[in-house]
Amino acid sequence: MCGIIGCIGHDDETVDVLLNGLSNLEYRGYDSAGIALKQDGIDIRKREGELDELRRSVRRDSDSLAGSFGIGHTRWSTHGPPSDENSHPHSDSLGRVAVVHNGIIENYQAIRDELRSEGIPFTSDTDSEVVPHLIARNLEQGADAEEAVRAAVDRLEGSYALAVIVQGTDKIFATRSDSPLVLGIGDGACYLASDVPAFLDYTRDVVYLDDDEFVTLTEDDWSITDLNGDPVRKTVQTVDWTAEETGKSGYDHFMLKEIFEQPTSLRQCLSGRVDELDRRITVEELDDLGEPDVVQFVACGTSYHAALYGAELLRDAGINARAYLASEYATSPAPVSPETLVVGVTQSGETADTLSALREARNRGADTLALTNVVGSTAARECKHVLYIRAGPEIGVAATKTFSSQLVSLNLLVEHITGRAQVDQSREFLSALRDLPNDLQHVLDESNAREIVDEYADKDAYFFIGRGLNYPVALEGALKFKEITYEHAEGFAAGELKHGPLALVTENTPVFAVVTGDGEQARKTLGNIKEVEARGAPVIVVTDGESEAERYADHVLEIPSVHERTAPMLANVQLQLVSYYMAEQLSRAIDKPRNLAKSVTVE
Template identity: 40%
Template sequence: MCGIVAYVGHREACPLVIKGLKRLEYRGYDSAGVALLNGDGLKVYKKKGKVSALEHELSGRTLHAKIGMGHTRWATHGEPNDVNAHPHYSFHRKLAIIHNGIIENYAAIKENLLRKGHTFASETDTEVLGQFIEDIWENQGGTLEEAVRLALQEVVGAYAIVIMTEDDPTQLIAARKGSPLVIGIGEGEFFCASDATPIIEYTKDVVYLNDYEIAVIKDGALRIVTLDNTTTTPYVHKVELELEAIEKGGFDHFMLKEIFEQPRSIADSMRGRVNADEGHLQLGGLRDYLDKLAASKRIVIVGCGTSWHAGLVAEYIFEELARIPVEVEYASEFRYRNPIISEGDIVIAISQSGETADTLAAIELAKSKGATIFGVCNVVGSSIARATHAGAYTHAGPEIGVASTKAFTAQVTVLTLMALAAAQRKGVIADSLLRQLLAELESIPAKVEKVLQAAEKIKEIAYIFTYARNFIYLGRGLNFPVALEGALKLKEISYIHAEGYPAAEMKHGPIALIDEDMPVVVIATKDSSYEKVVSNIQEVKARKGRVIAITTEGDTQLPDMVDFTIEIPKVHEILMPLVSVVPLQLLAYDIAVMRGRNVDQPRNLAKSVTVE
């Protein structure tokens, strides 16, 4: 969740680290800090709040250093404050440590250190780990690298750590298990970061650390060893990410930019995979497993938040097109249910970042039971991409806004292609329908572009409802997951309570909430459920509810029945979520902006949830 940046080389470390922390603000955090090593020794500066508060704290200080590291913390152990912020000193201040993840057995380690006379300034598990490493180093001798390796062999939990020592201004030690960490390699310089965004302006050459690996940067050289002290040869990747992709590009917020990028991100997720004219569909990442997918008796989809909603859409599509039973599970609950998984099952794990801890845990459990795992994620080289047997990248480009938008439509696009590929291989879809759906898919970017042209009208509607304290979202069939996603977007960024329901379920409880102060968003597109949804709208209007309807262009019935309509182009029912979700994203964004919310960094949320 939190953000890590570290540097050693010929540049001034502090401004580089601060800039990197700003690039990682999208991950969600509540405090920030830096550690620097120069002639004045190993110094730590940290502050509750945004990186800007840390900058203010640093202003006027002499901060020259060629080595340094920084951290943005999302609180787990201990409340957000200056003391609990990272970096943390070790007991004798010989080391400084930053850490993402959770050390599950920190209490037992801390108790042992307390018996030795250690005291602790913070409530964090991170300080405990730093003191533990220093204690081993001081009492067992050997190098700092050996002390780190011995300490991590005793640790239970997840971590990405970087350590500096006052004894060596050329040395950084980094390690990971279950939390992402990337090493950047420049000309006579090295970088460590949670992802590539803070370092791409300096180098495109990176090494993704694997679990149980330690990176030792010392005297201008990089060495990778495992916890059992086996030296490995790092594979150097070329990062394709461009600096422009992580900047706002003239938009007020990253979220708005990413909503408007969806025509391109959907197209990019299909690029090279679809040829409607020839009825051709190819997913290279599934090539060797497509027969197994088509022959599977059951698919289990796991994900969290927006990815879970994309999985719900995929459930409808796989069952409709490929005639394979599908179950969709919250990844966070999956592993605690002792699920029944057989060797013939396919598990599809969905994650924008590819680092979601709950989803990774679900993958490991399913693998242990013999299932075949497919991954759908956006980040090349991410943990999920490496942990799965096969899969497909979404090619959405970096998503900086904490509330996912283009990730959802990209995931649904890729999952739809997977369902079509399985149906084609299984022989249960007519060639005419396959060609029709592929042609419709190719038309989706232009149709999303048309929805985006209604942004000003949506803004006018949003202004009317900034007063609201509650919202209900209703949809049927494939639009039910869209209703859930629309409600999630609103509550994530505006802090308005919102719930999504299948439209028919309203009368089984939620209808009690309907009055003249309750806005109800209904996805009422022309599909097989249209007449039923119209009846549900009448039930709302009979109780004086105010209805915002997402309608199909040319609908002459609903405008006279509801308070507001937002039209979207006619789309095949199977593909409707790719278009019907877009006005809901804009509505949530506009309401949040009008309420003065920080839409890119909503409170308490993190972009990459790397703790369970």
């Protein structure tokens, strides 16, 4: 989780660059924040709480706080609660070394016990604090700064992205293993960060670092080597995001902005990939993808709900497909063969559980594909194939536009795998894809979600139900609701209510039912609606009107009547708006929900 920033080459502006970078990384963690600046020695400022607490501390010391380079950190707690002591950067006892860390050091306790036996004191509960103490001990034993850092890293087991400054050395050292780290190349300055938005105000030229690569930054140069010190050749890439795209653009929250960006993000996803006249879907990235006998999806959270949708589409097309929670798959993988395709669905491309599952699948001989939003991410680099969802930057912790872009991208993948795009794909479906951005815009313009939430605040719990392709949308609706409202919400396959959850249904448990089309699934869902109505529960239906579900509802969230495969995407937008407006009414921290972070880089 956590966010790392480092910069060198800004002289008097270093503090502002670090704080600005941390502000752009708060979606990765906001339990505490801190910076370390290289002056004659190393000056550290860190505070529990959100970044404003650190800003106030820095403002009080603005006359004395300066440095030609530095590092910073915004924390998502793993070891030890949020506190000033547990905040990063961490230092050795004499203040000669400062370190920021993202990840989990699995052997930290053994190292901590070893160092304590030598009389070295610890001031925090974190796993990260062992790193500066290891480096300091190596310095005392005669190593120079770079040797001391390398030797310390060699002792670590687990996941880490590290940035280090050492007294007496005008360099920043950094390395990574299973945690993201990217280098920014500016005009007379260089940057390090967990994610590109940290330095987009200064440069769009980046180098994506791979595991076990070691970076050295000076005021006028940068170099990358492997852990043995041998040079590594890297390509400088230019990202297509701008600093403006990662701002709020006048919206109260990133989440609302990103909900309303969905028509644009879907157009980006579809651009150049759908030709309605030729009845063809063309995804050039997948030209070398074979025809798998079995498809396994691995994903977490929102991406897992997208994976469920993709697996359902493939099964409907006659392909053996299943979605797995990545955290379960990594430790208990399903059988694979060379004809198995394992698809990692991950917005960031850095989700630790999903990366572990993909690596396990690859080691067992399966073909792998990353369906991700981030060019140059670890998943994109490690998988044999990659399909980008092209959603653009998403800053809000609760995923919105990336989910809808994942669903569209999965439709493209399904068409490619089944071959229908080149043979007998109906003009109706291609037309539906073409019209989807406009249909989604219509939902955004006409939604009455804001008015509905007034009646349903402060209830005991909230249930979301759906069948078929609407089942993943029900799960996602419940997840969004609980993430940002902090209210209890659960999603169910509609038919499962009567197998236990119905015991919880009362007049204080509103039920959101997703009902689209007029087929058997819609008719059976109407039966489930009547079951909860009989127990006094209020019902809110999200519907296209095809099944007359509105006759049985207390409130209706309307969507246009569209293709059965695109209807769930429109229903999802209505549920996103319900969650947002309910959280707004309850005065929740919508962009920074408690205990959560955007990119989950720990297992």
